[in-house]
Amino acid sequence: MSHYLKFVDLNYKPQKDDLICLFYFEPAPGMSTKEAIGRIAAESSNGTWSETQLGTLPHIMKIRARAFKIKGNYVHVAYPIDLFELGSIPQLLSSVAGNIFGMKAMKNLRLCDITFPKKYVQSFKGPQFGIEGIRKFMNIKDRPLTATVPKPKVGMTTEEHAKVGYEAWVGGVDLLKDDENLTDQNFNKFDARVKLCAKMRDKAEKETGEKKDYFVNVTAETNEMLRRAKLAHDYSFKYVMADIVTIGFSGLQTLRNFTEDTKQAIHAHRAMHATFTRNPKHGLSMLFLAKLARLVGVDNLHIGTVIGKLVGKKDEVLMLEHEMEHQLEPDFKTKENVLCQNWYNLKPVLATSSGGLHPGLIPQIIKMLGKDICVQLGGGIHGHPNGTKIGAKALRQAIEATIKKIPLKEYAKYHKELKAALDKWGAERPI
Amino acid sequence: MSHYLKFVDLNYKPQKDDLICLFYFEPAPGMSTKEAIGRIAAESSNGTWSETQLGTLPHIMKIRARAFKIKGNYVHVAYPIDLFELGSIPQLLSSVAGNIFGMKAMKNLRLCDITFPKKYVQSFKGPQFGIEGIRKFMNIKDRPLTATVPKPKVGMTTEEHAKVGYEAWVGGVDLLKDDENLTDQNFNKFDARVKLCAKMRDKAEKETGEKKDYFVNVTAETNEMLRRAKLAHDYSFKYVMADIVTIGFSGLQTLRNFTEDTKQAIHAHRAMHATFTRNPKHGLSMLFLAKLARLVGVDNLHIGTVIGKLVGKKDEVLMLEHEMEHQLEPDFKTKENVLCQNWYNLKPVLATSSGGLHPGLIPQIIKMLGKDICVQLGGGIHGHPNGTKIGAKALRQAIEATIKKIPLKEYAKYHKELKAALDKWGAERPI
Numbered sequence: 001m002s003h004y005l006k007f008v009d010l011n012y013k014p015q016k017d018d019l020i021c022l023f024y025f026e027p028a029p030g031m032s033t034k035e036a037i038g039r040i041a042a043e044s045s046n047g048t049w050s051e052t053q054l055g056t057l058p059h060i061m062k063i064r065a066r067a068f069k070i071k072g073n074y075v076h077v078a079y080p081i082d083l084f085e086l087g088s089i090p091q092l093l094s095s096v097a098g099n100i101f102g103m104k105a106m107k108n109l110r111l112c113d114i115t116f117p118k119k120y121v122q123s124f125k126g127p128q129f130g131i132e133g134i135r136k137f138m139n140i141k142d143r144p145l146t147a148t149v150p151k152p153k154v155g156m157t158t159e160e161h162a163k164v165g166y167e168a169w170v171g172g173v174d175l176l177k178d179d180e181n182l183t184d185q186n187f188n189k190f191d192a193r194v195k196l197c198a199k200m201r202d203k204a205e206k207e208t209g210e211k212k213d214y215f216v217n218v219t220a221e222t223n224e225m226l227r228r229a230k231l232a233h234d235y236s237f238k239y240v241m242a243d244i245v246t247i248g249f250s251g252l253q254t255l256r257n258f259t260e261d262t263k264q265a266i267h268a269h270r271a272m273h274a275t276f277t278r279n280p281k282h283g284l285s286m287l288f289l290a291k292l293a294r295l296v297g298v299d300n301l302h303i304g305t306v307i308g309k310l311v312g313k314k315d316e317v318l319m320l321e322h323e324m325e326h327q328l329e330p331d332f333k334t335k336e337n338v339l340c341q342n343w344y345n346l347k348p349v350l351a352t353s354s355g356g357l358h359p360g361l362i363p364q365i366i367k368m369l370g371k372d373i374c375v376q377l378g379g380g381i382h383g384h385p386n387g388t389k390i391g392a393k394a395l396r397q398a399i400e401a402t403i404k405k406i407p408l409k410e411y412a413k414y415h416k417e418l419k420a421a422l423d424k425w426g427a428e429r430p431i
Numbered sequence: 432m433s434h435y436l437k438f439v440d441l442n443y444k445p446q447k448d449d450l451i452c453l454f455y456f457e458p459a460p461g462m463s464t465k466e467a468i469g470r471i472a473a474e475s476s477n478g479t480w481s482e483t484q485l486g487t488l489p490h491i492m493k494i495r496a497r498a499f500k501i502k503g504n505y506v507h508v509a510y511p512i513d514l515f516e517l518g519s520i521p522q523l524l525s526s527v528a529g530n531i532f533g534m535k536a537m538k539n540l541r542l543c544d545i546t547f548p549k550k551y552v553q554s555f556k557g558p559q560f561g562i563e564g565i566r567k568f569m570n571i572k573d574r575p576l577t578a579t580v581p582k583p584k585v586g587m588t589t590e591e592h593a594k595v596g597y598e599a600w601v602g603g604v605d606l607l608k609d610d611e612n613l614t615d616q617n618f619n620k621f622d623a624r625v626k627l628c629a630k631m632r633d634k635a636e637k638e639t640g641e642k643k644d645y646f647v648n649v650t651a652e653t654n655e656m657l658r659r660a661k662l663a664h665d666y667s668f669k670y671v672m673a674d675i676v677t678i679g680f681s682g683l684q685t686l687r688n689f690t691e692d693t694k695q696a697i698h699a700h701r702a703m704h705a706t707f708t709r710n711p712k713h714g715l716s717m718l719f720l721a722k723l724a725r726l727v728g729v730d731n732l733h734i735g736t737v738i739g740k741l742v743g744k745k746d747e748v749l750m751l752e753h754e755m756e757h758q759l760e761p762d763f764k765t766k767e768n769v770l771c772q773n774w775y776n777l778k779p780v781l782a783t784s785s786g787g788l789h790p791g792l793i794p795q796i797i798k799m800l801g802k803d804i805c806v807q808l809g810g811g812i813h814g815h816p817n818g819t820k821i822g823a824k825a826l827r828q829a830i831e832a833t834i835k836k837i838p839l840k841e842y843a844k845y846h847k848e849l850k851a852a853l854d855k856w857g858a859e860r861p862i
Contacts (some may be wrong), residue, residue, distance in 0.1 A: 044612075046583040048810040054595070060586035063618070083585060085615045090650045093677035094702045095612040099786075102705030152477040154514060155491035164485070181475075181526040183516045187494070219521045221684035222653045246524035248679005253652040271525045274533030275707040275714040283706040283714075355530075379479040 003051045004038030006061070012068040017081040017117045021096050022339055024073055024110040024281065031105050037067035037075045039105045044096050045083055074112070074337060086123035089249035089292050097284055108281040111288050115339040116295070122344060124295040125256055129265050130347030131325065131372050134299060137238050137265075138174060139211045143399055144366065145374040147175035147215060147352070148392065151382045154181055158188045162196040164388050168381060169204035169212045171392025176201075177376060178217035180243050180271040190216075190228055198235035215241035215267040215300075222251045226258050233262040240264050244293060245272040256297045267352070268298035290320050291341065294349050300374055303351045314368070317353075321369050324349040352376055358383075359398035359408070359418060360427035366402050375399075385420050394421040434482045435469030437492070443499040448512040448548045452527050453770055455504055455712065457539040468498035468506045470536045475527050476514055505543070505768060517554035520680035520723050528715055539712040542719050546770040547726070553775060555726040556687055560696050561778030562756065562803050565730060568669050568696075569605060570642045574830050575797060576805040578606035578646060578783070579823065582813045585612055589619045593627040595819050599812060600635035600643045602823025607632075608807060609648035611674050611702040621647075621659055629666035646672035646698040646731075653682045657689050664693040671695050675724060676703040687728045698783070699729035721751050722772065724780065731781045731805055745799070748784075752800050755780040783807055789814075790829035790839070790849060791858035797833050806830075816851050825852040 014020055021044075027036035041047070045065035047055070054060060063083055069076035085091040101109055129137070138145060150156060150164035165176040176197060184190035194216055201212045218228040218240045225247070229240045240259065244252050259266060276283035286303075293301050303320040323341065325348045351373050353365050358380030365375060377395055384391030397418040401411035408427045412419035445451055452475075458467035472478070476496035478486070485491060494514055500507035516522040532540055560568070569576060581587060581595035596607040607628060615621035625647055632643045649659040649671045656678070660671045671690065675683050690697060707714035717734075724732050734751040754772065756779045782804050784796050789811030796806060808826055815822030828849040832842035839858045843850035 046586045048582040048584060048814075051810075051814060054581075054587060054591060054813070055583045059588075059618070060583050063586050082617060083612075085651075088614060088651055090652075090674060090677040090679075090682075091612065091614045094614075094650060094674045094700075097706060098611055098674075098677070098702030099705075101703070101709060150485075151479040152486045152491050153479060155477045155494050156485060157490075160485060180529055181514075181522065183519060183522045183525075185516050186513060187490070219525060220516075220519055220681065221521075221688070222681045223685055223688075225681060243521060243525045243529075246521040246529070246679070247681040248521075248677070248683070250651065250653045250656060250678040250683075251521075251681025251685070252679070254654055254682070257652070257654075269525075271529030272532070274530075275528060278532060279710050279713055282710055379482075382485070383479075383482060 002035055004035055004042050007038040007041035007047055007064055007067060008034050009066040009068055012066040012078060014078040017119055018078040020115045020339060021077045021111060022113045023075050024112055025075060025106060026073060026108040028105050028107050036105055039103060040100055041065040041067045041077050043100045043103060045079060081117060081120060089296060110282050111284045112337045113287055113339040114291060115341050118344055121346060125297040126346030127297045127299045127349055129299050131350050134265060134350055143403055144371055146173045146395055147177045147374055147376040148173045148381045149177045149179045149378040151378045153179040155187060158192045158196055161188055161193060162200045165197050166200040166204055167389040168392045170207055171389035172396035173392045175213050175215055177215040178241060180269045183217055183219050191231060194231050194235050213237060213239050215239050217241045219243040219247055222254050225251060225255060229258060233264055238265055239267055241267040241269060243271050244268045245270055252296055265299035267300040268293050270302045287320060290324055294324055298349060300350045300352045302354050321351040324351050325372055350374055358425040359394045359421040360425050362398040363402045363408060385424055390417045393417040433466055435466055435473050438469045438472035438478055438495055438498060439465050440497040440499055443497040443509060445509040448550055449509040450551060451546045451770060452508045452542060453544045454506050455541040455543055456506060456537060457504060459536050459538050462536050467536055470534060471531055472496040472498045472508050474531045474534060476510060512548060512551060520727060541713050542715045543768045544718055544770040545722060546772050549775055552777060556728040557777030558728045558730045558780055560730050562781050565696060565781055574834055575802055577604045577826055578608045578805055578807040579604045579812045580608045580610045580809040582809045584610040586618060589623045589627055592619055592624060593631045596628050597631040597635055598820040599823045601638055602820035603827035604823045606644050606646055608646040609672060611700045614648055614650050622662060625662050625666050644668060644670050646670050648672045650674040650678055653685050656682060656686060660689060664695055669695055670698055672698040672700060674702050675699045676701055683727055696730035698731040699724050701733045718751060721755055725755060729780060731783045733785050734782045752782045755782050756803055781805055789856040790825045790852040791856050793829040794833045794839060816855055821848045824848040
């Protein structure tokens, strides 16, 4: 008998403190299902290819992972909490998202979902503000938050960037946002950008009477990232933005700890996620990544749009929105490739919908995702025939119409900014 | 004409300071090749789906990326260096490894290789020691370095772990190594492990007259990671180990800066890489990841074995070894999916071969990869019928035999430790 089969126990009842992973797997040719799932559980916990003298001792066997449920190509694996260091995402990833994805024994392997026990959840900070906290400091009660990235993505001078920001803010956008690849390039240095945008924000706040803020991208080596977050704080920005995948989880956890003191919210961009989330048969799911982001404690997270330029099917986007913003959702339990998570006292994450959006798509987005979202438009504001300020106005009109349950085309009759947007991009295409 | 075609210029001659990326791509159905490669270049530099007023200004157009060479499903894209923040891997990833992988316009997309200009290379530290520096402080001249992970991977007490380490060291292993998922769990706390292993190391050094060291896994949130590295330094360990993918590049760059002061080498484990490197049609190549690791400045990097339990074809492993350990290799230029890199003054990275190795495979590993490697055996030492110490002895004998050009089976006649290993696992299987 293969010693990997010790890591398969179909009678095992998961313990209260176990972490549970749900994997999709396709064994390599010639590999039996049981052998394959035994290897998944072994390599991600404490097995090895050649059995050793110590490997069979009771205190080691006790904390091994067990594949305990198989259904088609899906397997549930239970991991005793003792296998993990509390409060460390890198250690979790090195276990359940590590070597197993490179095993010759697998043709394909995908970590679809994970569920954490209370003790593990509570070893993380979670979001500092949650949706309620964000609405409070932004002073926005009953509508989606709006954000915009100056486009083109990179290349504008600091002055051009701040001017676009100012126009977007006075046009009605709440939050300026850097693009994921704008950090501290020569054409637009970080420090100068923060200073100038703070000045423009003050002006825009005075003119509109609304609170304005900025997802300023602090993505960098950790210490430099903290310095940039501090600078944003010194200029009274309540937000920082982080490219959470390209920063990585060591740096992100450090940033989260830091913002506890500066009382800043974290806007999380997920650039690079599709290198490992896109293949439905291999890699990690976006849901898994999103759960890690909530544990660490980002306040906003990009979850996709369904209808824009980036991939992300409707079911996935809805599921992400639900898991990020709510406490528990037993409805999803019926689906075989999703687990359930009780988030205990961890605050929710505000879902951000972004990527190829324009005002004409707003009713569908709100219908799908509700009002507790941040809608982020780049080209869909700055590409407006009359420029950024008018484009921002059109977006706010689209939101007003939707909240008031008035069809956009109807509302556009009396709102020329929205009309111009609809004329250019259309409205309410079916999803 | 689609505005994306502005990002295609088949007459473009890459400039001295451009970064060049080589992508494999498969357009989504209905998408032309030119449109597809235009979108790759646009979304990874400064294009957007809806053209904006500023997007066509000369200073912005000047620094756009250009797809300049197509060959089948491969495209070369040139990126002016001004698009990038020098010395920041996260910013690079958010550009060339970011949103483009999630574009609906692509069915599949893979970043196969990248080449950096001198100015970009020199904005990074690179490895602190290089192969020569490592050989010097380890006092090992003309043979591969040897390392071992106590197995089972996790679950041993600190005492059991240190005992295995001691036995491996006195048996002939140079470097003890933590497994990628062992950090600071309750059964084996980090601080206690460092202290006890330092004591065992002193004992082993005294008994063998050889230098012994330890790849102690400091993977954690950044500040905690630095604290752990400092502790290892306080106990005179010259190495730290980092799970570079699960830590992420912000934290890794911080660790590299830190070790400049503590004069510690970094052993890089690549757990999780296969979530995005394994699919040959999508994601990032291991070669790309390895180049980033050399820029940042790890001293050792796992590159695979060809013959062990983990995937990694012979060509890929050889290419990795070559790019990490040498300055420039024009031979590879003839291959269409590889670029060339001049590393200027950056030191080389010592390749580590690990995963399912045993003494019988040593001749093939050395034949393939040369003597400038670190061979790392876990189960292939501790799974020896006579235990760890004898297993370590068998490994050194296999290396001695290979260096002396004596077939293992011949050498085993006079070396019973090696013989027992060969009897269990076989020898010199064809690759």
